Amino acid sequence: MTFAQVQGNQEVKQALIGMVDAGRVPHAILFHEDDGGGAFPLVLAFLQYLYCKHRSDGDSCGQCPSCGKIAKLIHPDVHFVFPTASGVLSEQYMEPLRRLVAEHPSFSEAELLEALGLEGKIPMIAVAESRRLLEKLSLSALEGGYRAVVIYLPERMNAEAANRLLKMIEEPPQQTQFLLISHQVEKVLVTISSRCQRIRIQPAGQAAEAGFAEAGLLDELMTALLGKDLLGALEVSERIASLPSRECAKAFCIFAADRLRQMFLCQQGVQGLGTCAPEVERWAGKCRKTFPRQALEVLDRAVTLIGRNVNLKILFADMTDRLFLLI
Numbered sequence: 001m002t003f004a005q006v007q008g009n010q011e012v013k014q015a016l017i018g019m020v021d022a023g024r025v026p027h028a029i030l031f032h033e034d035d036g037g038g039a040f041p042l043v044l045a046f047l048q049y050l051y052c053k054h055r056s057d058g059d060s061c062g063q064c065p066s067c068g069k070i071a072k073l074i075h076p077d078v079h080f081v082f083p084t085a086s087g088v089l090s091e092q093y094m095e096p097l098r099r100l101v102a103e104h105p106s107f108s109e110a111e112l113l114e115a116l117g118l119e120g121k122i123p124m125i126a127v128a129e130s131r132r133l134l135e136k137l138s139l140s141a142l143e144g145g146y147r148a149v150v151i152y153l154p155e156r157m158n159a160e161a162a163n164r165l166l167k168m169i170e171e172p173p174q175q176t177q178f179l180l181i182s183h184q185v186e187k188v189l190v191t192i193s194s195r196c197q198r199i200r201i202q203p204a205g206q207a208a209e210a211g212f213a214e215a216g217l218l219d220e221l222m223t224a225l226l227g228k229d230l231l232g233a234l235e236v237s238e239r240i241a242s243l244p245s246r247e248c249a250k251a252f253c254i255f256a257a258d259r260l261r262q263m264f265l266c267q268q269g270v271q272g273l274g275t276c277a278p279e280v281e282r283w284a285g286k287c288r289k290t291f292p293r294q295a296l297e298v299l300d301r302a303v304t305l306i307g308r309n310v311n312l313k314i315l316f317a318d319m320t321d322r323l324f325l326l327i
């Protein structure tokens with residue numbers, strides 16, 4: 001899977017390509033997608049790009065042995081972990097996963113369960129899986145380059161498994177790349193998610209436009225807030241309130257929260273140059289140091305209230321007022 005074969009998410013692709021080109025790939029990346037949102041093919045395209053020795057024009061060649069092995073999920077240094085039935089390791093389910101990815105790389109959780117013959121069950125990532133992973137990572141890379149671990153649904157780890165994974169992410173073995181794909185980031189152990197660079201994946205097609213709308217609205221809102229233009233900011237808040245559905249309004253808040261986290265990291269100097277969006281760097285330089293954290297609380301509150309059927313116009317006007325005082 002090359003980047004060219006992955007639909008949509010241009011911004012994310014550019015960010016991933018930029019990381020590899022600049023030699024600044026964070027050792028752990030957490031992709032946050034809606035179920036079936038297409039993070040899996042993006043991860044494969046990213047891995048191909050990372051490993052390929054014949055990259056050109058911001059893409060992998062798609063033809064060398066390394067690209068072929070990654071595309072077919074048979075690269076010996078790329079490990080996959082996903083929820084399974086108890087007592088069975090992910091590696092025992094690789095065949096059905098390969099068939100599913102060959103057929104439909106943007107698979108949903110339900111499609112994965114069906115492929116694994118686990119319909120109607122709630123599979124988990126067990127502690128044995130973390131143990132096995134540690135064993136694999138204690139060996140050197142078989143093909144002498146990067147080792148990569150793709151964890152699909154880290155929110156489905158029990159506490160012990162998650163704590164073992166945390167240790168691996170905290171003290172990563174040399175040249176090991178962790179790529180996590182989550183549908184419910186709020187359920188991922190905070191100590192894990194806070195050590196990952198977070199990337200929001202917009203679903204392909206229509207919703208990519210929604211993502212575009214979110215980015216545009218946030219840009220306008222931040223410009224008005226930073227310009228101390230309360231009326232302008234309130235005008236943007238009305239447009240947020242009149243997004244097509246409450247889900248869209250919520251998606252806006254989640255998108256904005258993600259950007260605020262990036263601003264925070266940017267201000268702390270944690271985020272390597274070139275890995276956060278240019279507008280995020282610009283905002284981070286202009287707002288108060290306390291803004292990202294306090295604004296995150298305001299957004300969390302807004303998300304909770306959206307779920308409680310309050311009037312969106314009032315809610316977003318209130319949110320904007322609060323942000324105006326904090327910035």
Ligand SMILES: [Zn+2]
Nearest residue numbers: 052061064067
């Ligand atoms: Zn290649």
